Amino acid sequence: MNTTKSLYDQYVVPSYSRSLVMTHGKGTEIWDDSGKRYLDFGGGIAVNCLGHAPQVVAETLHRQASELIHTSNLYYHAKQGELAQKLVELTGPGKIFFCNSGAEANECLYKLARRFGNAEGRFEIITTLNSFHGRTLAGIAATGQEKIKSGFGPLMTGFVHVPYNDLEAVQNAITPQTAAVLIEGIQGESGVYAASPEFLLGLRKLCTEKNILLLMDCVQCGMFRTGKFMSYEQILADHPNGKAFLPDGISMAKSLGSGFPIGATWIRTPYADLLQPGSHGTTYGGTPLACAVALTVLETIQKNNLPASIEVVGKKILTTLTPLLGGKHLKSLRGMGGMIGIETDQTGLEMATQLREEGLLVAPAGGNNFRLLPPYNVKEEEVNEALVILTRKLS
Numbered sequence: 138m139n140t141t142k143s144l145y146d147q148y149v150v151p152s153y154s155r156s157l158v159m160t161h162g163k164g165t166e167i168w169d170d171s172g173k174r175y176l177d178f179g180g181g182i183a184v185n186c187l188g189h190a191p192q193v194v195a196e197t198l199h200r201q202a203s204e205l206i207h208t209s210n211l212y213y214h215a216k217q218g219e220l221a222q223k224l225v226e227l228t229g230p231g232k233i234f235f236c237n238s239g240a241e242a243n244e245c246l247y248k249l250a251r252r253f254g255n256a257e258g259r260f261e262i263i264t265t266l267n268s269f270h271g272r273t274l275a276g277i278a279a280t281g282q283e284k285i286k287s288g289f290g291p292l293m294t295g296f297v298h299v300p301y302n303d304l305e306a307v308q309n310a311i312t313p314q315t316a317a318v319l320i321e322g323i324q325g326e327s328g329v330y331a332a333s334p335e336f337l338l339g340l341r342k343l344c345t346e347k348n349i350l351l352l353m354d355c356v357q358c359g360m361f362r363t364g365k366f367m368s369y370e371q372i373l374a375d376h377p378n379g380k381a382f383l384p385d386g387i388s389m390a391k392s393l394g395s396g397f398p399i400g401a402t403w404i405r406t407p408y409a410d411l412l413q414p415g416s417h418g419t420t421y422g423g424t425p426l427a428c429a430v431a432l433t434v435l436e437t438i439q440k441n442n443l444p445a446s447i448e449v450v451g452k453k454i455l456t457t458l459t460p461l462l463g464g465k466h467l468k469s470l471r472g473m474g475g476m477i478g479i480e481t482d483q484t485g486l487e488m489a490t491q492l493r494e495e496g497l498l499v500a501p502a503g504g505n506n507f508r509l510l511p512p513y514n515v516k517e518e519e520v521n522e523a524l525v526i527l528t529r530k531l532s
């Protein structure tokens with residue numbers, strides 16, 4: 138057996154089902170240990186927004202690693218301040234807590250909600266069915282999918298689930314204990330289902346009226362994946378009241394580091410000072426290395442006008458595949474920018490396996506869905522190549 142696979146079999150906890158042994162990548166291309174080349178439209182599950190081995194990230198890593206890698210949060214360093222400023226400028230008035238992953242960025246939101254409601258005995262967080270919020274114990278309790286929770290009881294209390302895009306259900310779920318509502322801007326793991334403009338604006342109004350925090354998990358759909366920094370900006374782009382929309386807290390990770398682990402939680406003023414010294418923390422949160430990379434990633438995205446490019450890519454994919462709807466395989470199609478959900482007559486995993494054999498990597502999602510999550514700098518000829526494969530498979 139292949140040595141890498143046998144090492145995994147013997148020494149790695151088998152909590153994932155894996156397929157190929159990857160050796161190297163460049164941009165949208167990646168190669169396995171047989172020398173076969175693939176187009177990577179799975180993007181490391183919405184992470185590799187600049188593609189594989191981006192030169193700018195490699196250079197930043199090298200430069201910053203030669204200067205300062207880690208200090209702990211007992212000290213200040215320039216990069217964390219600069220990145221926090223950048224994220225606040227991109228999002229809205231507030232402050233940033235830095236961590237290392239999406240699940241951790243959400244943990245900060247849960248603790249924020251608890252701290253916010255603590256004096257009045259409020260602790261409940263309303264989340265949605267079919268959501269995904271990460272694999273920590275609080276994350277699986279927040280997640281609205283039974284298969285994620287199964288076998289890990291007793292679950293952490295304080296999470297209530299309602300159908301997505303159902304404002305009335307949220308309203309009915311509010312109790313004197315409710316502290317927050319948490320939704321994904323676009324539900325990613327369950328198949329790319331976006332919040333409707335009415336749901337977002339209705340939630341904002343409801344939460345303000347009831348003095349409840351509106352929290353958004355933008356771990357997968359944020360960081361320009363839809364063509365706007367946050368998915369809600371894209372969803373509300375054409376709505377007359379869209380510009381004024383702002384949640385109270387947002388979790389970010391994935392594409393923020395384009396492959397280098399970093400998570401961040403934006404907290405809106407006036408809630409940004411609720412978490413005081415001693416109340417929350419993580420050793421590696423916001424290291425000079427991680428922050429330098431994220432600054433480079435954001436700068437590269439903006440300097441090269443990648444938000445506009447990925448928006449065009451998304452439109453092209455939808456336009457090209459839409460005529461196949463109603464045919465034998467393609468059942469539905471949705472999404473925006475670099476986050477496209479495709480429902481077929483087979484499970485996401487089955488489809489991903491078949492497309493892989495054709496040289497195209499995609500990310501499976503819930504039910505009969507798979508996702509296209511290409512890098513924002515994917516080349517036009519690579520999109521065309523992927524579309525030829527998809528058209529052949531889905532016709």
Ligand SMILES: Cc1ncc(COP(=O)(O)O)c(C=O)c1O
Binds near residue numbers: 241325390
């Ligand atoms: C919406 C959402 N939230 C949270 C997470 C968890 O992020 P991580 O795997 O970095 O902990 C994910 C991961 O897929 C996600 O899609």
